[in-house]
Amino acid sequence: LLLLDIGLLAGASQRDIGALVGIDAFMIVTGLVATLTKVVVARYAFWTISTISMVFLLYYLVAVFGEAVSDADEDTRSTFNALRNIILVTWAIYPVAWLVGTEGLALTGLYGETLL
Helix, strand or coil: CHHHHHHHHHCCCHHHHHHHHHHHHHHHHHHHHHHHCCCHHHHHHHHHHHHHHHHHHHHHHHHHHHHHHCCCCHHHHHHHHHHHHHHHHHHHHHHHHHHHCCCCCCCCCHHHHHHC
């Protein structure tokens, strides 16, 4: 819903919004598999696939939605840029938190992972 909202704000096409939501769904499913799989190699393989999907998603958000919002008024562009940057920063933290947390390398405990 977050990506749908920011796509609608940007004035992106339904095809572009659908593609971004599809990439997001794929990222979530592969991340879920990484978390639920007990085979260590498979966990990191699915984490890697999910993280690569997230990189594509964030790039798509910047490049495609950034292009779509370029024709909008200044207030819309400003709001879009602020929301996009919040998404970029907060979402970039998640794979790192997973990797160092209890699901990944267990370099931090549950409280540290939750804090991240």
